[in-house]
Structure formats: structure tokens, C-alpha cells
Amino acid sequence: MTIKSFFLPFILALVAFAVGFLLLDLAMMNQ
Amino acid sequence: MNRSRSNKFRQALIVLALAVVTVALAFLVFDQVNAIAAEQDVAAETAATGNYGPAPKLTAADYPTIAGVNSRVAVWIFAQLHLWFAAFVLAVPIFVFIIEAIGMRTRDKRYDDMAYEFIKVSITAYSLTAVLGGLLLFSLIVFYPQLFTYMARIFKGSMFYYALLFFVESAALYIYYYGWHWLQGGFKKWVHLTIGLVLNAAGTTLMLLANAWLTFMMSPAGVDPAGVFNGDAWAAINNFLWNPINIHRFVANIAYGGSIVGAYAAFKFLTAGTQQERAHYDWMGYNANFIAICALLPLPFAGYYLAAEIYAYSQQMGITLMGGIFAWLFIIQAVLIGTLFLSANYYLWCGMGRSDGARRYTKYIKYLAIVLVGAFLVWFTPHTLVLTNEELKSLGGPYHKILGPLGIMPAKNTAVNVMIIFTALSFMFYRRANKTATVSWVNAGNAIQVALYTAGIANIMFLGIYHGYFTNTVYKVAASIPQVLTTLVVIAASITLDSFIYRRSTDVGPVHWGRIPARAQYALFLLAVAFTWLMGLMGYIRSGIRQHWHIVDIMRDTSPDAFTPTLGYAANVVSVAAILFMAMVIFVFWIAQVSTSKTLPAGYWKEG
Structure with a gap:
């Protein structure tokens, strides 16, 4: 396991999922 | 073969005849109830208030008693036993239908055999459900005649069709079970699956109708404040809490049915004589646990929705539920739900031993266990503590400054979501193991x-x-x-x-079904017992939050038993009922075992 093969996709995916969940929260916490 | 089949048919006919007699008796009683209702109708008409009178105002003299019998406890235990068996026999056909369809799709006969064995267990339970339903009906009529009369006038249509639906359900169940080996292959198999669908439609409709009666008692609709019915039967059925209860019970029944057949598989695994039998029942136990977990995961959401709707209907009822006398029963509930999650996960972890590739993942199990136990502790942390004056002084109030915040719902919701996610993670490791x-x-x-x-x-x-x-x-x-x-x-x-x-x-290697420690089977027993206890406890809470009302705000309970018993007393009644149920379930398992054993007495029958 190298930095490129694990941590790069991990960081990218983490940012993507975090943004996705925050959008979900914003959509629900209003209608 | 033909002889044993004709024997089975004979047994079925006897059971059917008994059912007919029971229904006939029920109709006779129904006639009596209708006669009382008709008298009340006449009285109501003379008072010129239309066809339906107000809910009767009762006195203690309106409740017949039988010497030596506590009428509330009798109805309580009969209703609870009836519901446990009803939940089981309604749930089993749901997943048997799904397993049979999976077998038809994969053409793997193991699924068909497992589905047949599950339905075999539910056949004896089906007749016990009917017997207990009769007991409940008679005890309601004997001990609470005025309440039953009032309810029967409002729900006369649904009660009548409820009784008729039993014919449909019985016929579908008997053809489904006794015709299993006859309706095999091609078109016949599709006919068989369709009968399974009819069986499920009848069973689910029965549950929805019965749910309407009990939710009407919690959130009455279609009546004015005095209890005068406006004639709209659908309004009374589709009352405020009907659908929240329908959703919660439908999902919970599947989880419960899965846990009971899991206990059956564990019982057969522990008594199996050969390695082949052990492998078969290990596979069956795994599938039963899978069904129970699949239904258990969405269950806390359905329960939270139901509780939120109870609050929305009546804040007083909601606060009684979780902020008043029943709050400590919810702590017991939390411990039991935690037990369900821990035992289901423990069974999965033990089951990883079936594959040779699992040791890549076993090092993570301890972390899963730590998180699950941590979430479990938050899940059952109480909010308001029962304290003496000295303890109150030293604590500075009824709430602990650190643990107090963990006692309210946001902490519980967070904890249960984490438990659900980690149970899914356990499943992921299990699937990856091989x-x-x-x-x-x-x-x-x-x-x-x-x-x-x-x-x-x-x-x-x-x-x-x-x-x-x-x-x-x-x-x-x-x-x-x-x-x-x-x-x-x-x-x-x-x-x-x-x-x-x-x-x-x-694949790392073949899956070694049957290579699992006996203690995993006890986790399956624990799952079934914890579910049973939990349903008994929550059934009491759901019914008990009506407090001194038969029908909330409409019909007062003026019987000598119109008080909320102490928590210990209620827990004891529920526990006695749970032990009675377990004894009956062991009888059902034993009957399923006996039906496959033969004795050949040497020299008893004459030769030739």
C-alpha cells in the first residue's frame, strides 16, 4: 500500500462524501 | 407415502373442523353482542341522537368478575400470547415466499427445502394462534362486555370480514404446506408461489384490521367528543396512529419471525447427529439471522416515527410514554435492543470461522465490539435518575452533569445509527471473509x-x-x-x-457449513428470547399509556384495575407471559421433531 494508491483516493473520496452529506443536510434541514 | 399423506389430510380436516366450530361459536357470541348492541341502539334512538349513542359511562358494577381471576392480567396475558404467535405466523409466510422465489430463480433446491421446513414450524403455531385468539375474544367479552359492545358497533364490518378472512388464510396455508411436494416444477410451481402470495395478502390484511381496532383505542377518529359514531367506518380505521403502527409491526414481525426460526435452527443444530445435518441447520440458522438483521436495521427508525406521531397526536400521551411513569421501561427496552444488536453481531463474528480467509479480518472485530458496546452504553443512559434526597444534594440536581446530556434523544439517535452502521460493517467483513x-x-x-x-x-x-x-x-x-x-x-x-x-x-476455499461453535447457537436463542421479552414490554407500554381510558378521551375505564401497576409488577407479568410463550414454542419445535421420527416395534404387529 503506497501513499498514491490509498491515501490519494481516500482524501478525494472523503472530501466528495463530506460535501455530499452536507448538501443532504442542507436539503433536509429547511420543506 | 400415500398413507402418510392421507393421514396429514385427515389431521388438516380435523383442525379445519375445529376452526369451523370455533368460528361458529364466535358468531353465536357475536349474535349475543349484536343483541346487546341492538338494545342500546333502540335506547339511543329514543333519545333522538341518531343511530349511534355516546360511549357508555360505566361503573365498577359493569365489569363481571370470576372468583380468583384478575381480569386485567387474564386479558393482558392472552392478548400478549396471541400477538406473539400471530406475529410469528404472519411473518414466516412473508420470508418463505421470498426464499421460495429465490429458489425458483437460482434453481437451488436447498432454498426450497429450507422454505418448506420454515412453514412446517409455523403450522402448529398457526393453530395455537387461533386457540389463543379465541381465548382473548372470550375473555374480552366476559370481562369487558360494554367496551367490546361499543367497539363492535363501530367496527362491525371489519370484525365480520376479519372472521371470514380466516377461511381464506387457512385454505391458502393448508394448500401451500400440504401441496408443497405436489405443486413442483414449471407451471405448478408458479401456482404454488401464487398461493403463497394469497396467504400473505390474507395474513397482512388481518393484521391491518386488528391494528385499526387497537389504534382507535389510542387515537379515536370518526366519533364526536362524547363518543357518538358518525358512521364513517373508514375514518375510524384510518385513525391517526394506524399507519405508524402498521409500518412498525410489519417490519418487526419479520425480524421476530426470523429470530424464532433462528432459534429452531439452533435447536436442530445442537441436537443434530451427523455432520451433514449440522451443516444444513447451520446454513438455516445463518439465513434466519440474516432475515432478522435485515428487518432489525430499519426498525429503530419505524419506532422513532411511531413515537414522534404519538407525541404529535397527544403531547400528554407522549410525555407519559418517555418522560413519565413509562420512561424507565424504555431504559429496559434500550438494554434489550442493545442485546439484539450485540447477539446478532456476535453470531456473525462466530460465523466468520466457516471460511478459511476470515483471519484477514478477525483483527478488526475487537474494534467493532468496542464501538458497539460504547454506542450501547450511550443508548441506555437514563436521563432523569431516581435518587434519595442525600444523593440529589450531592449531585446538585436530578441530572448528572456529564451523563445527563447523553440521556436525551439526539444522543440515542446518534448511538443507534452508529450501531446500525457498524452492524452493516460486520456484514461487510462476513461477506468478504471468503x-x-x-x-x-x-x-x-x-x-x-x-x-x-x-x-x-x-x-x-x-x-x-x-x-x-x-x-x-x-x-x-x-x-x-x-x-x-x-x-x-x-x-x-x-x-x-x-x-x-x-x-x-x-473464493479462498469452500465454506465449511457447520464449523461454528455451539455458543453461537446460544446467541441465536438469546436473540429470540430478547425479541420476545422486548415485544411483551413494549406491548404493555403501548397499551398502558392510555392510563385510565379504555378509549382515550372517549370512554373511561372504571374497573377496579384502572390504575397503572408498579414497574416491577408489570415486568413480572410480561416475564411470566414470555416464559409461557417459550414453553409453547418448545412444544412447537418438539412436535416438528416428533413428526419425523419413527418407532419400529419388533414382533408387535403380526406377520403377513
Whole structure:
């Protein structure tokens, strides 16, 4: 396991999922 | 073969005849009830208040008693026993139907055999359900005649068709079970599956009708404040709490049915004589546990929705439920639900020993266990403590300054979502245990999985902590919905991603069914017992929050038993009922065992 093969996709995916969940929260916490 | 089949038919006919006699008796009683109702109708008409009179105002003299019998406890235990068996016999056909369809799709006969064995267990339970239903009906009529008369006048149509539906259900069940080996292959198999669908439609409709009667007693509709019925039967059926109860019970019944057949498989596993039998019942126990967990995961959401709707209908009832006398029973409930999650996970971890590749994942189990136990502790932390004056002084109030905040719902919701996500993670390890991925991007795939779980849990924590403690109550309750959605997204995305990572994967080796310690089977027993106890406890709470009302705000309970018993007394009644149920379930398992054993007495029958 190298930095490129694990941590790069991990960081990218983490940012993507975090943004996705925050959008979900914003959509629900209003209608 | 033909002889045993004709014997089975004879038994079925006897049971059917008994059912006919019971229904005939029920109709006779119904006639009597109708006669009383007709008298009341006449009285109501003379008072010129239309066809339906107000709910009767009763005195203690209106409740017949039988010497030596506590009428409330009798109805309580009969209703609870009837419901446990009813939940079981309604749930089994649901997953038997699904398993049979899976067998037809995969053409793997093991599924067909397992489905047949599950339905065999429910046949004896079916007649016990009917017997207990008769006991409940008679005890309601004997001990609470005025209440039953009032209810029968409002629900006369649904009660009549409820009784008729039993013919449909019995006929479908008997053809489904006794015709299993006859209706095999091609078109016949489709006919058989269709009969299973009819059986499920009848069973579910029966449950929906009975739910309407009991939710009417909690949230009456279609009547004015005096209890005068406006004639709209659908309004009375479709009352405020009907659908929340329908959803919660439908899902819970499947989880409960799965746990009971899991206990049956464990019983057969522990008494199996050969390795082949052990492998068969281990596989059956695994599938039963799988069904129970699949239904258990969405269950806390359905329960939270039901409780939120009870609050929405009546704040007084809601506060009695979780802030008043019943709050401590909810702590016991939390311990039992935690037991369910821990025993289901423990069974999965033990089951990983069936495959040789599992040791790659066993090092993670201890971390899963630590998180599950931590979430479990938060899940049952009480809010208001029962304290003496000295303890109150030294604590500075009824709430502990650190543990107090963990006693309210946002902490519970966060904890249960974490428990559900980690149960899904246990499942992921179990599914991966025997596989080796062959795709080139396996490291990136695993990184995405870790990121998904990390982001999901962080979002659940954020919603629970920020909206739970730093915004107003509306947001506190509402935050539970994105929490639920986050959990569902994590589980669905994780399963989807894993299916891509393990596309064209290779197996580490054959799965050794039957290679599982006996203590895993006791975890299956624990699952069934904890479910039973939990349903008994929550059944009492659901019924008990009506307090001194037969029908909330409409019809007062003026019987000598119109008080809320102490928590210990109620817990004892529920526990006695649970032990009675377990004894009857052991009888059902034993009957299923006896039906396959033969004795050949040497020299008893004359030769030739």
C-alpha cells in the first residue's frame, strides 16, 4: 500500500462524501 | 407415502373442523353482542341522537368478575400470547415466499427445502394462534362486555370480514404446506408461489384490521367528543396512529419471525447427529439471522416515527410514554435492543470461522465490539435518575452533569445509527471473509470504503451534536431524518461499491457449513428470547399509556384495575407471559421433531 494508491483516493473520496452529506443536510434541514 | 399423506389430510380436516366450530361459536357470541348492541341502539334512538349513542359511562358494577381471576392480567396475558404467535405466523409466510422465489430463480433446491421446513414450524403455531385468539375474544367479552359492545358497533364490518378472512388464510396455508411436494416444477410451481402470495395478502390484511381496532383505542377518529359514531367506518380505521403502527409491526414481525426460526435452527443444530445435518441447520440458522438483521436495521427508525406521531397526536400521551411513569421501561427496552444488536453481531463474528480467509479480518472485530458496546452504553443512559434526597444534594440536581446530556434523544439517535452502521460493517467483513478481489483498483476501492464510513459517521455525529444541543427542539427532532438518510446512503453505497470491488473475485476455499461453535447457537436463542421479552414490554407500554381510558378521551375505564401497576409488577407479568410463550414454542419445535421420527416395534404387529 503506497501513499498514491490509498491515501490519494481516500482524501478525494472523503472530501466528495463530506460535501455530499452536507448538501443532504442542507436539503433536509429547511420543506 | 400415500398413507402418510392421507393421514396429514385427515389431521388438516380435523383442525379445519375445529376452526369451523370455533368460528361458529364466535358468531353465536357475536349474535349475543349484536343483541346487546341492538338494545342500546333502540335506547339511543329514543333519545333522538341518531343511530349511534355516546360511549357508555360505566361503573365498577359493569365489569363481571370470576372468583380468583384478575381480569386485567387474564386479558393482558392472552392478548400478549396471541400477538406473539400471530406475529410469528404472519411473518414466516412473508420470508418463505421470498426464499421460495429465490429458489425458483437460482434453481437451488436447498432454498426450497429450507422454505418448506420454515412453514412446517409455523403450522402448529398457526393453530395455537387461533386457540389463543379465541381465548382473548372470550375473555374480552366476559370481562369487558360494554367496551367490546361499543367497539363492535363501530367496527362491525371489519370484525365480520376479519372472521371470514380466516377461511381464506387457512385454505391458502393448508394448500401451500400440504401441496408443497405436489405443486413442483414449471407451471405448478408458479401456482404454488401464487398461493403463497394469497396467504400473505390474507395474513397482512388481518393484521391491518386488528391494528385499526387497537389504534382507535389510542387515537379515536370518526366519533364526536362524547363518543357518538358518525358512521364513517373508514375514518375510524384510518385513525391517526394506524399507519405508524402498521409500518412498525410489519417490519418487526419479520425480524421476530426470523429470530424464532433462528432459534429452531439452533435447536436442530445442537441436537443434530451427523455432520451433514449440522451443516444444513447451520446454513438455516445463518439465513434466519440474516432475515432478522435485515428487518432489525430499519426498525429503530419505524419506532422513532411511531413515537414522534404519538407525541404529535397527544403531547400528554407522549410525555407519559418517555418522560413519565413509562420512561424507565424504555431504559429496559434500550438494554434489550442493545442485546439484539450485540447477539446478532456476535453470531456473525462466530460465523466468520466457516471460511478459511476470515483471519484477514478477525483483527478488526475487537474494534467493532468496542464501538458497539460504547454506542450501547450511550443508548441506555437514563436521563432523569431516581435518587434519595442525600444523593440529589450531592449531585446538585436530578441530572448528572456529564451523563445527563447523553440521556436525551439526539444522543440515542446518534448511538443507534452508529450501531446500525457498524452492524452493516460486520456484514461487510462476513461477506468478504471468503473472497479475494482480483480487480486492479482494490486499494483505491478500499480507500473509498473507509472514506464513505468516515464521512457518514462524521455527518451523523455533526447532526446529533450540533442540532441536538445547539439549536431549538424543532431542529433537534428534524435532524433525525438526515441522520437516517446518511445511514441508508452509507449502507447502500457500501454494498454497491463492494459488489464492484469483488466482481470476478476468487473464493479462498469452500465454506465449511457447520464449523461454528455451539455458543453461537446460544446467541441465536438469546436473540429470540430478547425479541420476545422486548415485544411483551413494549406491548404493555403501548397499551398502558392510555392510563385510565379504555378509549382515550372517549370512554373511561372504571374497573377496579384502572390504575397503572408498579414497574416491577408489570415486568413480572410480561416475564411470566414470555416464559409461557417459550414453553409453547418448545412444544412447537418438539412436535416438528416428533413428526419425523419413527418407532419400529419388533414382533408387535403380526406377520403377513
